[in-house]
Amino acid sequence: MPTEILVRTQGIVKRYGRTQAINGIEVEIPKGIVVGLVGPNGSGKSTFLKLLAGVLRPDAGTVTINGLPVGIKTKARVSYQPEIDCLYDWMTVQQVLDFTATLVPDWRPKRADEMIAFLNLDRGVKVRHLSKGMRARLKLVVTLSRDADLFLLDEPLSGIDPPSRLRIIKTLISGYEAGRHTIILSTHEVAETEGIFERIIFLDKGQIKVDADAQELRSQHGRSIQGLFEEVYQ
Amino acid sequence: MRDGFQVKLDFDSTRPIYMQIIDEVKRAVARNLLMPGGKLPSQRELAEAARVNPNTVQRAYREMEAMGLVETKRGEGTYIREDDGLLASLRGEMAQTAVDNFIRQVLALGLKEAEIVKLVTSRYKELQNGKRGEQDDAH
Known part of the structure; x- marks a missing residue:
């Protein structure tokens, strides 16, 4: 069975002023896998995801999704969760859901309800009164309730309490439809997520340092991705 | 679970x-x-x-x-x-793996076959006695 390529980048470059955030990344990601995008702060993870999401345009090179250059058509099939908190403070949890449902073409209310229940979110509470962990949970509901092809999650676990992290990982697994959904998740907390990754891309200074099958990496080096991460970036 | x-x-x-x-x-x-x-x-x-x-x-x-x-x-x-047959074969397989590991470890320490057998026999007795002792204590 030929693997269908979902994401293809060719020689992408992105600069912020004089800072080179992405420096010539070539990558092909097939449909239906979970990819861990790993690297220290400033390695280009967020910029890379933004280029795929179409939030930023590359200064050079091309990004295609499903063979289409990133644009309105691809955005309709991509669910992107930025690292920053993008929820309106004054809305209640229910208002966030209703609002998002009007913005995206592929909202799945049933899936949202399941996740709200599993993640113990209270629909009546205002966003400003949610703890950081609860806000992170709500962000996840907003991202994963779409019927998209590609889910881009930028540091969904960063700075969040362990119980919320655990719930978030379980939610990712429970909703994941193997072969249909592709997830690219950036993190520098590898230990908790490494079991869900099938492929690992290590970024460093805007370039790919390692790009390999997660199991092959472990078998080759006899250690966890977390261990390798510490070794590669020490 | x-x-x-x-x-x-x-x-x-x-x-x-x-x-x-x-x-x-x-x-x-x-x-x-x-x-x-x-x-x-x-x-x-x-x-x-x-x-x-x-x-x-x-x-x-x-x-x-x-x-x-x-x-x-x-x-x-x-x-x-x-x-x-499944249970028996699984137990056999796991016991064999455990014994293989044990033999490799003691061979690496330089023990000979006779010494290994002797050691197993004496340790087995000791551990069984220890277990009985624990049970006695419990009563």
Whole structure:
């Protein structure tokens, strides 16, 4: 069975002023896998995801999704969760859901309800009164309730309490439809997520340092991705 | 998870995760934590509990079916096969692995066969006595 390529980048470059955030990344990601995008702060993870999401345009090179250059058509099939908190403070949890449902073409209310229940979110509470962990949970509901092809999650676990992290990982697994959904998740907390990754891309200074099958990496080096991460970036 | 069956994975091991899942099921059967005819957790339940990709669990279940350890009843779930020989062969396989590891370790220390046998016999007696002692204390 030929693997269908979902994401293809060719020689992408992105600069912020004089800072080179992405420096010539070539990558092909097939449909239906979970990819861990790993690297220290400033390695280009967020910029890379933004280029795929179409939030930023590359200064050079091309990004295609499903063979289409990133644009309105691809955005309709991509669910992107930025690292920053993008929820309106004054809305209640229910208002966030209703609002998002009007913005995206592929909202799945049933899936949202399941996740709200599993993640113990209270629909009546205002966003400003949610703890950081609860806000992170709500962000996840907003991202994963779409019927998209590609889910881009930028540091969904960063700075969040362990119980919320655990719930978030379980939610990712429970909703994941193997072969249909592709997830690219950036993190520098590898230990908790490494079991869900099938492929690992290590970024460093805007370039790919390692790009390999997660199991092959472990078998080759006899250690966890977390261990390798510490070794590669020490 | 049901029947005290839990999956512990070691990501620092070179052993692939799907094989570690199979090892855990075998161990649970050998230790009577999973009975022949007993139901395994669904693939998704196990993926969530062990925090691994559902694809990895699917592969483990497929391999276990191919090796005759489990059978899948459509729309019902996956069950440990009811096979009298299965339990015995799993226990035999695990005991052999444990003994092989032990022999390798003591050989590395420079012990000879006769010494190993003697050591096993004397330690066995000692451990059994110790166990009896504990039971006496309990009374």
